[in-house]
Each structure stands twice: as structure tokens, then as C-alpha cells.
Amino acid sequence: MNQPSPCHTKIEINEVAPRDGLQIEARFVPTEDKVRWIDALSTTGLRRIEATSFTSPKAIPNLRDAAEVVTGIQRREGVDITVLVPNVIGTERALACQVDEINLVMSASNSHGLANLRMTPAQSLEQFAAILDVTQGSGVFINASLSTAFGCPFEGEVPEARVLELVEQLISLGIQGITLCDTTGMANPAQVKRLCEAVLGRWPETPFTLHFHNTRGMGLANALAAWQAGITRFDASLGGLGGCPFAPGASGNVCTEDLVHMFEAMGVDTGVDLDALLEVAATLPDLIGHDVPGQVVKAGKSTRRYAMPGR
Template structure:
């Protein structure tokens, strides 16, 4: 079996990508407590909030308070989503380690989700990058619908390659390929990730997959086989896409960390600690979540022999 890297890193996106579509506002103090607990699980990054307009995403209207309230644990990078120049200024003001920009590879999804075509997003990013230049903040761009669009269907690989090229020319330092509505399959993931890493071997490339059709883990595995070492994931499998509702959201952090651990791939994550945080998640968001390992326990779990057997 082709093995990828012996070490991967996880970016916990639930506080932003998960809470963003939750119906309930999680009180700021609870968010801070939660992010502080996640900071001690061994994840490399946490996407903590979004500097969007409070009207657009009311559940994240406390972005400054969250960023100012959390403990910044050394070794963890705190990422914030930034949609425009104003957001970039807010992110710099709170000292975010990384800014994440989002655009859609498919214009129909871009217009539905961001009210912008990819071309419009790229112009806007140019303005944002002028603001961040010299600040030391790392700028990543997430390409939504990189593996398919729920409105248009297939997104040509060439289109994704061209967008990456444009982003890098603008000064973006990292790229996330996002399977926004869970349309990717492991063959497609291998092909696109393989091509991107062949062309830009130095690129910090992150895979962001959803488990909408149960393929979150297999897609991550396939990307890992191609050399991808960075993965977005959400605690409990929170998240989703409002335009393609389904059974599940982002790939589940604890299930992904567990898979890599079982394969002998180092994630830096303390699984027991992560599971302890995951156990509190249904209470935090007020509903059951789709994560599996938190229910079944790790594959290391041993059961007592039933009485009467033997």
C-alpha cells in the first residue's frame, strides 16, 4: 500500500465552519471554554471564528470577543475567516495567526454563497492582501466546490489549477481544496491532489472534505496517499452546506485522528483528550452529532467477556 507522510496535522474548523450553520448562538463564554479545550488536544490549527458581518452570520457575531478571550496556546495557530478588507483589518487587530479567504471554483455556487464570481473574489483578495502585506499573518485561500458544484455539477480540474495559479500570483501562501458538498470520491481526490502537488511541491496544501455521502475518511486517506499532510476537520462532524443538506457535515476530527493513529501516522492529537471534548459537544450545540468513535470508543477499547462464555 502506498503510504503518505508519517506525520500529518489537523486544522479544527468546528468553531467557525461548524457553528456558522448552527441554528443556536453558542454564548461567547462557552465558545471560549470550548476553543481553550480544543487548544489542548494537539490540533495544529483552530479556525476560531469569522470576521464576517454579524448580519450575514449572526452565530459568529462575537468574533472579537472570542479572539480576545481565548488562551493562545503556543504551537497552535489561530485562524480566522476573512471575507473582505474590513474583515482583514479586524483580524489583524486581534492578532490572528492566519487568515482564511474563501472563493468558489464554480460561479453559480460563488454567487449563491458569497454573491461573487471567482473573478470578483480574486479582485477582492488583491485588496485584502494589500492590507495584510508585511503584517506577518499567513494567508490561506480555500477553494469551495473544487471537487464539484451542487448546482453545476463537475468542476473541471483545469479551472481549479487556474484559480490556484491566480491565488499564488496574488501572494496567497496556502491553499485548501474544499469538497463543500461531499461530492468528491477517492479517485478524484487522488488525481487533483496529485496534480496540484506535482506542480507546486512546496505548497502548503490542505484537504477539506465533507462526509455528506460517507466518503470523508476515504477521501482524506486517498489524499494522504498522494502526499497531502494537512487536513481540515470538525469536531463531531459539525457543519454542512445550506445548499446541499444531507446526513452529515465536515469530516469528523476525532474519527480522522483515530484513523491516522490506528495506521501509525502521527497527528499530534491526544485522542482521549479530543474525545473528552467531543463528548461535551451535543450539550454545547443542543443536538446529536454524527461522530462515530465517540460512540463506539477507540479500536483499542476492550470489552469484558460475557458471563457464561468460555
């Protein structure tokens, strides 16, 4: 086993709970609670926080306070604030708030694009071109998240060749970073290895982020497979908050503290202070009013010592 390994000893985490987690919650989290929460997250060593979405308040009422959140939080050196934007208007609102990064989203499959965004992939790419016109010269990093890159809940398999074709088009447009999203937890480790090796082999200079869901329990196994293929950037959601409305009862996004715990236990530097992160994670049920799927908060770190029973 002495072949050169593509595994890196450092990875970085993009915390998506404030956007991807809160958007489907049943209740609105007050703006001041969001700000306090994001401020707490930004002291834990996370490299990037997706703080909100500049969407229509009608589309996502939970994030109707996007501008107040972004202008209300403390900005810290080394922690990029990224926001999701769906269109040119959202982009202009985001730029006015001095965000560090903008995240665009499109689907790799027609059906999911139409169901989720009311746009086909081709229409999304047109929209992205218009957005890139607006962001030109702003210095803001432009990332695109490609949903259903590992399968579509309506269409099934999304061919790897189709994903690679869309990545090629995104890079040609001028998109700087790309997130490959397993939107509904359909990916398996063998597939993850193949796709990650394919994109890293073809576009070694592009920062690729992997976004997994734990819908079928494979979230951390998929993250492991991606890391083994050379990936160093991961989306994750505190407590495993968020998920897919099509799978009631199933787990959501891969859980940040569980992901950090696994990689740190393996000796991989995530940059995150896990104890500090677990403290913030422990406040989550109070913030949103219900339990979350994260495991390490319940069990403690693997280094935790228990007292012998009866002593």
C-alpha cells in the same frame, strides 16, 4: 509494492468546528462557552484552530462575537489561530486581534460563488488582491479556501483544469497556502488522488490543505486517498459538526476525532492526543443542544475492550 511512497508519517489538523460548524447551528453559543471550548481544543495537540469568522453580524449572527472570541481565548505556543475573513473590513478587524492566520474563501464555480458569497471567482480574486494589500508586512499567514474544487452542487463537474488555473492565480497573487474544499461531499477517492497529485506535482512548495465533507459517507476514504497522494494537512470538524444546507439529514464536515482515530490507528502521527480530543468531543452535544455524526465517541476507539456478555 516497494515503490517510493508519497505517504507521510506525520499530518496536521486544522479544527474548523468553531467557525464552519457553529455558523449554521440553529442557536447562538454564548461567547464564554465558545472561549472555554476553543481553550479545551487548543490543549489537545491540534496544530491550528479556525476560531471564528470576521463577517457581518447580519450575515452570520452566530459568529457576531468574533473579536471577543479571538481576544478571549488563551493563545498557546504551536497552535495557530486562524479566522475566516470575507473582505477588507473583516481583515482589518482580524489583524487588530493578532490572529496567526487569515483564511479567505472563494468558489471554483460561478453559481456557488454567487449563491454563497455573491461573487464570481473573478470578483473574489479582485477582493483577495485588496485584502493582500492590507495584510502586507503583517507577518500573518494568508490561506485561501477554494470551495467546490471537487464539484459544484448547482453546476456539477468543475474541471480539474479550472481548479488548477485558479490555484495558479491564487499563488500568483501572493496567497501562501491553499485549501481544496469538497464543499458538499461530491469528491471520490480517484478524483482526490488525481487532483492532489496534480497540485503537489506542480507546486511542491505550497502548503495544500484538504477539506472534506462526509455527505455521502466518503469523508475518510477521501482523506486516505489525499494522504496516499502526499497531502499532510487536513481540515476537520469536531463531531462532524457543520455541513451543507442543501442536503438535509446528510452528514457534515469530516469528523476530527474519527479522522485522528483512523490515522493514529494506521500509525500516522497527527500530533493530537486522541483521548483528550474525545473528552472535548463528548461535551459537544451539551454545547450545541443536539447529537452529532461522529462515530468514535459512540463506539470508543478500536483498541477498546468490551466485557464478555454474561460475565
